[in-house]
Amino acid sequence: MTKNEPAIKSEWENDEVKVIIPYSAAGISNTVVLYSKFTGKMMLLDVGDGSTRDLLDLYGDKIVNEVDVIAISHGHFDHMGGLYTLLGYMRMMGRSLPLNILIPKGCKEVEEIVSFFRSNYRESLPFDLWFHELFDGSGFDTDFFKTRAFEVKHYGLENVTEDDIFMPALGYRIRIGQTIVAYSGDTRYCESLETGVRDADIAIIEATHDELPETSRRVHLCRDEAIKAGSLAKDYILIHGIPGYQ
Numbered sequence: 227m228t229k230n231e232p233a234i235k236s237e238w239e240n241d242e243v244k245v246i247i248p249y250s251a252a253g254i255s256n257t258v259v260l261y262s263k264f265t266g267k268m269m270l271l272d273v274g275d276g277s278t279r280d281l282l283d284l285y286g287d288k289i290v291n292e293v294d295v296i297a298i299s300h301g302h303f304d305h306m307g308g309l310y311t312l313l314g315y316m317r318m319m320g321r322s323l324p325l326n327i328l329i330p331k332g333c334k335e336v337e338e339i340v341s342f343f344r345s346n347y348r349e350s351l352p353f354d355l356w357f358h359e360l361f362d363g364s365g366f367d368t369d370f371f372k373t374r375a376f377e378v379k380h381y382g383l384e385n386v387t388e389d390d391i392f393m394p395a396l397g398y399r400i401r402i403g404q405t406i407v408a409y410s411g412d413t414r415y416c417e418s419l420e421t422g423v424r425d426a427d428i429a430i431i432e433a434t435h436d437e438l439p440e441t442s443r444r445v446h447l448c449r450d451e452a453i454k455a456g457s458l459a460k461d462y463i464l465i466h467g468i469p470g471y472q
């Protein structure tokens with residue numbers, strides 16, 4: 227495959243990193259796994275419904291402690307609907323290592339779940355659980371994954387005004403060793419998307435629409451836009467199609 231061909235696939239790897247997309251569909255569920263081959267650690271980009279089941283199929287009980295950090299792109303249910311189950315599973319299985327969850331500043335959906343776990347299971351939660359609010363240009367580093375956030379423009383149904391305003395939404399650019407992985411989250415085409423994915427070794431980009439929809443309220447990328455952004459990186463994967471329309 228050349229870098230200009232539409233890249234609908236679910237895996238990518240080099241010497242350091244394996245990227246696996248166990249499931250991705252708009253309005254259903256999205257989860258991306260970054261697996262560090264040298265350390266065995268994992269980073270999750272979004273955790274949609276079914277993510278615990280899918281991760282167990284791939285990695286078994288390693289997910290209890292080897293998931294090092296989770297980055298949520300925005301609060302829509304198809305990107306964070308599996309978080310409650312994953313935290314519940316980690317608690318039940320006795321995770322011992324701290325877990326950091328990165329969210330866009332103001333992402334109440336995830337804040338509420340994390341806060342609930344911390345307050346309701348104060349006595350029985352066997353690991354430290356934190357969320358960190360990121361914004362355009364801010365970052366968070368663990369020993370294994372160095373993450374920088376870039377703001378994207380995602381219009382959500384939560385906006386009931388006539389104004390063209392966006393929900394808290396981020397893309398992420400992650401360094402693992404010498405490898406750079408970029409993730410668009412959900413967004414309309416914007417300059418910060420181009421900056422965020424440029425020259426990455428692999429860009430994972432949403433391509434919800436086959437064709438440009440006829441509306442001024444742009445919520446997602448269409449396929450041509452996703453390919454244009456992806457082509458700024460060294461390689462790319464398109465995700466987040468509408469089920470039944472691919």
Ligand SMILES: [Zn+2]
Binds near residue numbers: 300
């Ligand atoms: Zn969304």
